[in-house]
Every structure is written in C-alpha cells, then in structure tokens.
Amino acid sequence: MHGPVTEVLQFIDLNAYSVLFLFLVGFIGGLVSGFIGSGGAFVLTPGMMSLGVPGTVAVASNMCHKFPKALVGAIKRFKYGQVDIKLGLIMGVFAEIGVQIGIMVQRSILEKFGQAGSNLYVSFIFVVVLVTVGSFVMRDAIKMKKSTGPVKVGTALARRLQQIELWPMITFKTANLRISMWFLVPVALATGMLAATIAVGGFIGVPGLMYIIGATSIVASATELVIAFVMGLGGTLIWAYYGSVDIRLVMIILAGSLFGVQLGAIGTTYVKDYMIKYVMAVIMLIVAVSRFFAIPKYLNELHVTSLSETSVSLMTRISFGVMCFALLTGATIILVNLFKARSLERAVLARG
Template identity: 45%
Template sequence: MAGAVEIPATVEAIKFISMTPQMAASLVGIGFVGGMLSGFLGSGGAFIMTPAMMSLGIPGIMAVAANITHKFGKAIMGSKKHGEYGNVDKRMGLVMFIALFIGVQLAVSVSKNVLAKAGTAGSNLYISVMFVVILTWVSWFMYRDVKRTAAGGVPSRGGLAEKIGSLNIPPMIHFKVANVRCSLWLALLVGLATGFLAGTIGVGGFIGVPAMIYLLGVPTYVAAGTELFLAIFSGMQGAYLYAINGLVDLRITLLLYVGSLLGLTIGAVGTRVVRGMQIKQVMTAIIAMVAVSRAVVIPKYLVDMKVIKMSQQSVSLFKYASDAFLYGSGLVGCSMILYWMYRAWQRASKMEKERAALGSEASVR
C-alpha cells in the first residue's frame, strides 16, 4: 500500500518486553535519576537513562524511543519550571528549531537502517559507540575548563571552540535572555547537532548544553533551560517517528514518567542554589563515567554479532563492570546535587537566623 511504513522483521522480533515487578521498579528508579539530572543539567538525563535501560535487556533502539517519547512531556514541565526562573531563551530555541527538526529526521532514518541491516546487537553497538565518542569528547572538553577555573584561571572555550564561537558570519542575532550576540548559522549548527543526537540516543542535551555554553557564550543556567525548551520539539518529533515504526513501548515510557517528574522538580530547584561551576563539575563526572560504561560493554555486543569470540564468563565480567560505572555515575551525580542543595539550605537557614537575631537586638535598643 502506498505510503505504508515497512517494518523490518528484526523490529517485530523485539517489540514485546516482559514487564516484571522488578523491571517496573527499575524503570521508575531510572526515571527518578534521569529526571533529577535533567532538571539540574538541562541534558535530559538520557546519557544515563538509555544505557541503564539497555543494561536491563531493553534493545537500544527501543530504549532511545522510550526515552525520547517520555522526554516530550518531561521537557514541557522542565521548560515551564525553568521559565519561571527566567532561564529559557525562547527566541534562541525557535531559531534552532528548523535545524533541530532536520537533525532528528536524519538520526531516526540512520538508526532504522542500522537495525534493519545489523540486527539488535548491531543497533546496540552503534548507539554505544555514539555514546563513547560524543561523551568522551564532551567530558574532556569540560574537564579542561573546570581544571582551569579551579586553578584560578579564567574559563575558556578552548582553541577550536573559541575560533568557532568568535565567527561573525551574517546575519548576527541578539538573544536577550541569554544576553549574547551570535551568528544565525552557528545557532543552526548547534540545533542540528542537538537534533541528531536526540534522535540517535534519546537526547541531545549533553552536546546542546555545552555547545550553547562554549560556542554561543550562553550562561549555564540559561543553556539548561533553553535546551529543555528545545527538547519539547525534538521529543515530539522523535516520539512520532519511532512510534510509526512500532518501536515505542508506552509501558516503559509511563514508568519513566513516574520517577522523572519528582526528580525533575528537585533538579530544577537545585540550579537556583548551586553555582554554575558546580553544575559543570557534576556534568563532567557523570558524563565521563557513562562514557567508560559504554566503552566497557562494547565487547559484549561484538560477541553478540559474532565478530569476536569470548567466554561467557568474560562477557559477564564486562557487563558487570559496565553496570558498576553506569549506576555509580547516577549515584555520584545525585549525591553531589543533594549535598550541595543541603549545604545551600544550611547557609540560607544560618543567614535567616542571623538576620532574626539582628532584628531582635535592634528592637531592644
């Protein structure tokens, strides 16, 4: 029939996921961690949520589909919360929208072709390699910036990023909320990269947020809020494209929602009491650990594809090591966020008591 979508046999074979109580509880937990990181970092949390679902046995492309579908509704709430704090530059988001749309469309097409030609193991390998390449680059880039600042230096974009960010190719646009002026073409490039990664691994925030910070010069908290605004569009489009190909399991999506909505609120509040450099430190640590996690599990997928041979014991060892880095990254990230929020609350309480004491002394006099 003309216009019908042809679904590969491989897709049909992976459509059903057994939803045990343990699986359901794990998905709620993954949603909570991802939601907190999303609200705090503006990255959607998918760089930990997608691998975590894959570690539960969910095929990578279905994990991406569930993530980007759940991201749509979560992004609406997260963007609204950040908007209340004045963290969203809607003009920048709307300018990037066209390139974002193209990026998502291209990514979904590539992922479908990889699945059809290489099967589930090949799709998992493709997604994992994308994670390793992009997360390694982003974490190294951010680590250099954090290290430079900690040593008393001035934060820098870095060589290539500084050259790209300083390009004055007309037309130049001023974004009021972010208080930056940059080339339209540079903003579109960031939108395209964000959309492609959103469609490939479920979120583009961990490239979109650093790109806005280092290439466009956007403040950290505005980059986080604006990326969530962009995620509304990429999530909506990605959910539709994956759904028409039978790759969206709504049970997974809804369970992710249950955990993520609470985590998202906590994370968004954290951006108001935690310094921008601390946000970068959390993001750098988590991204680096997830990159290691995905790199360690690659041999397992190569064995599944029969590219290499390895004993089952060795495969299990790689899997355990991958899970340790993956879940450790979530534990480290959430612990740091909650600790800094607690310290900020302590400081605020101390200042409030000091003001109350001064007020009492003044009234006595």
C-alpha cells in the same frame, strides 16, 4: 530507527520490582536532567531492556517520557528566568533535522556493516564524544572553580563568532547574545545527530551552547530542556504513529522523573555556575568508561576477538552498572550541594 515496526510488539507484564526500578531510575534521571539539561535517558533504554522490554518499545517509551519531563523542567526554570525560549525553539527545529540525518547515517551503517558494526559505531561515538567533550568541560569547571577574580563571560571562540556579522543575525535577550544563524545550525544539527545515536543530545547541545554560542552554563542547561522538548515531541509522534509506545512504562517513569526534574531545577538556583559543568563532566566521563566494557561484546560478534560467553555477559553487566553509578554520582553531587547551600542560606537568613 524510526522505521516501520513489522514484528508483533511484546508488551511486558508489570510487577512490583519493575515498577519500583523504573520509578527510581526516573527520579534520578529527572534530577540530573533538571540540573544539567539532559541525561538519564541513556540508562533508561538499557534498563527497560533488562526488564524484558523489546528494544523498539524501550527506545519509543524513553523518547515519550523525555519530552514531558523536559517541558516541566523548562517551565520551572523559565520561572527562574533561565530559559531563552527563542534560542531553544530555533535550535530544537534544527536538532530535529539533525535527528533525521543521524537516523539516515545509522541506517546506512546498518546496511553496510550489520547489527554488530552499528553497535560498535554507537559505542565509538559514545566514547569519542564523551571523552573529548567531557574532559574539556571538566577542565573548564576546575579552572572556573579555582579562579577568584571576576569570571570572563563566554569563551574566546564564542566572542569571535559573535563578532562575525553574517546574515541572518539573531538576538537572544535572555541568553544576552547576538549571533549569526550559521553558527547555531551546526551545533543544533550535531545535537540532533548525537541524540539519534546515543539518545542524549545534551552532551553536545549544552557544551555547544556554552563554548560555541557563548551562553552561560545556567542558561545553556535550561535552554537545552526546550531543545529536548522539541526533539522528544517530534520523535514521540513518529514512534506513536507506529504504535510502539508503552504508555504504562512512560507513566511510571514520569511519576518519578517529574519529582526529580523539579528538584534539579531548584538546585540550579543554589549552586555556583561551575557546578553544572562539573556534574555534567563527571557523568560524561563515567559513562564513557561504561562503554569501554560494552565494546568487547561487539568485537566478539564481529569475530575480532573470541572472549568467553560468561566474561562478555559480565562485561555487559559491569557496563550497565557503571552507567547507573554515573547517574547516581551526579544525583548525589546535586542533592548534597542543594541541601548544603540551603542550610547555609537559612543560617544566614536566621542571623540577619
């Protein structure tokens, strides 16, 4: 993916429709990112491509908009005391290594099975990761919502891992935990590999931080922003080196997404802990559904099935539609909860 770009890049002309579309998708994606630490990026790449942007430019521009957004979100949430910078930076560096491994894996699959095989592999990873992790997070969120007593901090697994004294042990003050580096590295590598494959590392990074490392969902989602910043900056430097970043697209998306990311970060101070898990799980599960609709296209290309051209293009469009729906659902839940909690707090303050 990060290979040299040999073909002459085509940069599109912008019109009012595409500007508005990018701004809105940016805003909604930013809102979700500010809240759950990542997300939004998976809609932007296909979204830009549907506007006629070549794939490479779409991926590069998406990457380039991701890290400033993550930076702004991380700073905002740092002010609320939710970010563990040390954890984020260490994870970020290893995640960047994970990205490079992910690219190598992708490349070898591309050589062996061709473009369609590679696409199928991406969809397969999409569905498997999102369904398993998403349903696990969802189950946990529902359990947390129902439980009335004091919430147990960290999973049994995280507590067990934290007790294993394996050099080098690292203490994280904000996340309030002490764990061996050997358990951080696999989570970070997996985050990076997923980011290289489906463009959203956070779908492994945040649950990994919560269930394996043992951070709370607020700290996990905030720290993921630091990881995304490190990964995004590294990726952008490589893409920009090959000149594939369309800065105009990046700036339009950023114009929207920075509004969103601020609002998403503000939202985290109002909601209960399980809400972040809930929103994340909802988005992951709906996106997983969207990928089911993308699979027939690749199966057709591999000559496993022979569906008609029109039904395949319809499926592709449905797939994109469902992805947008996932993002919109997440954004709606965040906004509704934010404004509900806000008016409630105001009422309490006015009374007392």
